[in-house]
Amino acid sequence: MQVSKSLGIIFLLLAMGCTPNTPIVKKAHLLSPTKSLLQAISIVDENxxxxxxxxxxxxxxxxxxxxxxxxxxEPIDSLQFRDLHAFNSEEIILMSAGPGNLSRIFRFSLQAGFEETYVMPYEQGFLNTIEFWDDERGLAFGDSFNGELFVLKTADGGRSWTRIDPNQLPPAGEGEGGFAASGTCITSRPGGKAWIGTGAGGNTRVLFTSDYGDSWETYEVPLVKGSSAGITSIRMSDDQIGLIVGGDLAITDQYTDNIALTNNGGQTWQLTTSPVTKGAFYGSDLMSWENASILIASGPNGIDYSTDLGQTYINLDTGNYWAVDLHLSGFGLATGTDGKILKLTVQ
Structure with a gap:
């Protein structure tokens, strides 16, 4: 088993073109204007x-x-904006999470202010995350109910949303949904490809579409399963190489099977070695950097990163950080409880 695992990691390293040039991630604590829990990040560019x-x-x-x-x-200052997508420096989409009509989607611009474009009409509904392919087409994913998965789509930049017919989706597992933790349980790639990571209720799998949500496949994953376990974050660095993280949110002081990689577009997944940080991770990112790779994961017990696709890990911080994001410029952020913001720099 160990030989097979090592060969799998070596294959991933070769696929990403990794060399001995090892990148370093540095951190700097930033002054934040809020004490609110910050759960989602959308980076436009290096500034x-x-x-x-x-x-x-x-x-x-x-x-x-x-x-x-x-x-x-201000009209509803109790909303929890657990995900957002930035189109540019002036226009964004905001998603609030919560049961029933607390799950909402807004467009916001500096010039026009707020435009509410979706309010959850089902008491059982609960939105988890949003994701866009471009300035017009996007998806939103919520918890299942009545045995049916819940996915919304937009073709006009989030100005209107329609539910994808549940008959186009795989049947839902009992209690299957997502984790509205870091706004990253959907990831997308050009050409209509998207991957959704699910969890809860003993379910843990990846849903995949290659045609903007018209049809779907399911892939099994080796992450821990349980009533409060599964995939919290999924990222693809290209159409083939990808990362899932998660764990059991009820287990805070132990290691579980909570990080895995794919080299075939999500069809199969390989667990990495255990990270430094115990407990679940909520956010993650995966990117190529000057012929190397950076895998990073954040959670309530800290932030770890790896430059060899999970063969070894380095602890970056022991604070409570729910979301992490890296930009190809080398600029990154991590956010968490009490308004904490870390600036990350890849060198």
Whole structure:
């Protein structure tokens, strides 16, 4: 088994073109204008990023995190903006999570303000995450109910949303849904490809579409299963190489099978070695960097990263960080409880 695992990691390293040039991730604590839990990040470029979280709060920087502007949705200041997508420095989509009509989607621009474009019409509904292929087409994923998966799609930049016919989707497992932890349980690639990571109720699998949500396949994964376990975050660095992280949210002081990689578009997955940090991870990212690779995962007990696709891990921080994101420029962010924001720099 160990030989097979080692060969799998070597294959992934070769596929990503990794060399002995080892990147380093450095951190700097940034001054935040809020104490709200910050759960989602959307980076536009090396200078501009948006983050969002509880108390209807979201923030923007246009100078790489040196300064932040704070915004909120005053009509319902209890909303939890657990995901967002930035189109540019002035326009974003915000998603609030919660039972029933607390799950909402807004367009926001600096010029026009808020436009509410979706309110969950089902008491059993609960939105987890949103993701866009481009400025027009996107998906939103929510918890299942009545034995049916729940996926929304938009073709007009989030101005309107329609539910994908559950008959086009695989049947839902009992209690299957997602984790509205870091806004990354969907990942997309050009040409209509998207991967959704599920969990809860003893379910843990990947849903895949190659045609903008018209048809779907399912892939099994080796992550831990349980009532509060599964995939919290899924990322693809290209059409073939990808990462899932998660764990059992009820197990905070032990290692579980919670990080795996794919080299065939999600069809099969290989567990990595155990990270430094115990407990579940909530957010992650995976990217190529100057012929090397960086895998990074964040959670309530800290942030770990790996430059050899999970053969070894380095602990970056022991704070409570729910989301992490890296940009190809080498600029990154991690956000978490009490408004914490870390600036990450890849060198």
């Amino acid at each position: 501009t990023a948006w983050v969002s979280g509880h108390r209807a709060t979201f923030l923007r920087t246009v100078n790489g995190g040196s300064d932040w502007s704070a915004f909120s949705y």
